[in-house]
Amino acid sequence: MNPHAIPSGSPLAALRSMRSNTDLILNLISREVIGRYRGSFMGLLWSFFNPVLMLAVYTFVFSVVFKTRWAGASGSRAEFALVLFAGLMCFNFFSECVNRAPGLILSNANFVKKVIFPLEVLPIVALGSAAFHFCVSMSVWMIFYVVFLGIPHVTALLAPIVLIPLVLFTLGCVWMLSALGVYLRDVSQFIGVAVSVLMFLSPIFYPLSALPAEYQGIIALSPLTFIIEQIRNSLIWGIGIDWRLWAMWTIATGLVAALGFASFQKSRRGFADVI
Incomplete structure (x- = not known):
């Protein structure tokens, strides 16, 4: 492999x-997931207890302290918790990947100088690690x-399809931000604030219909709004996918993924000089 050659930035590449x-990606994902809990008393069990504790805390705060009620829900705390957690799962998947992205290459600097190492898989590994926690x-x-x-509605089986735009959008963001983070170290600070703002600008703690029309x-412009609304429709309300909007968002997020990969490939030649 010629180290001075311009890596292909096409989606096919x-x-x-x-x-x-594939084998390298799976091994790195496994190492990252296991390494996160290595040395702890409960090990991988923490990946199960963390969402349980988060579900309990958010349920108490919003349904008991703030006495929030969800339009269209039965009013039970259990249903409220499940509605809230469905949105949080999507947001946590996105935020885990994006918050790590600016420092992803910097934290794996030992791979940068290895000419034969495919740096473009590192964002995929980060995505795979977040996907593991999402599945838990x-x-x-x-x-x-x-x-x-x-028993959940049969439309719950559509959840993996609903999540395709989210995966594409997140992967594109991680490719783009991981490359940008090598050259601009302040990106990580900005992303932390931006993700926090995005959490409240997405219908996680409230239904979109509860807002004034204006x-x-x-x-709705939030990239997470469509996913969160659709995942709740399929998992909780028994409503199928809005295929027209899904197709539009899949095409749009596919372009984000393609642009993110192209920018990563174009930027990677300078990584070794900066790190």
């Missing part, structure tokens, strides 16, 4: 890299739903 480095949270959500509300359009 990204797919080829994922396919040819989803398992917790399913258990609570079955215990308190019974604000609904603004909140």
Whole structure:
């Protein structure tokens, strides 16, 4: 491999890299997940207890302290908790990846000088690690739903399809921010604030319909709004996917992923000089 050659930034190159480095990606994801809990008394069990504790805390704060009620819900605390947690799962997946992105290459500087190492897989590894925690949270959500509300709607099977735009958008952001973070160290500070703002500008703690009409359009511009609304429709309300909007968001987020990969590939030649 010629170190001075310009790496291909086409989407096909990204797919080829994922396919040819599948074993490497899976090994790195496994190492990262296990390494996060290595040395702790409960180990991987923390990945199960963390979402349970988070679910309990948010339920207490919003349904007991603030006495928040969800439009269209039965009013039970269990249902409120599940509605809230469905949105939080999507946001936590996004925030875990994006908050790590600016320091992703810097924290793996030992790989940068290895000419044969495919740096473009590092954002995919970060995404895979977050996906593992999302799956654990989803398992917790399913258990609570079955215990308190019974068998989920059949539309819950559509959840993986609903999440495709979220995965594409997150991956594009991580590719872009991980490259930018090498050159601009202040990016991590800005992203921390931006993600916090995005949390409140997305319908996580409130339904979109609860807002005045003039604000609904603004909140709908949040890249997470469509995903959160649709995941609740499929998991809780038994409503199918809005395929027209889903197709539009999938195309748009696919472009974000393609642009993110292209910017990463174009920037990577200078990583070794900066780090």
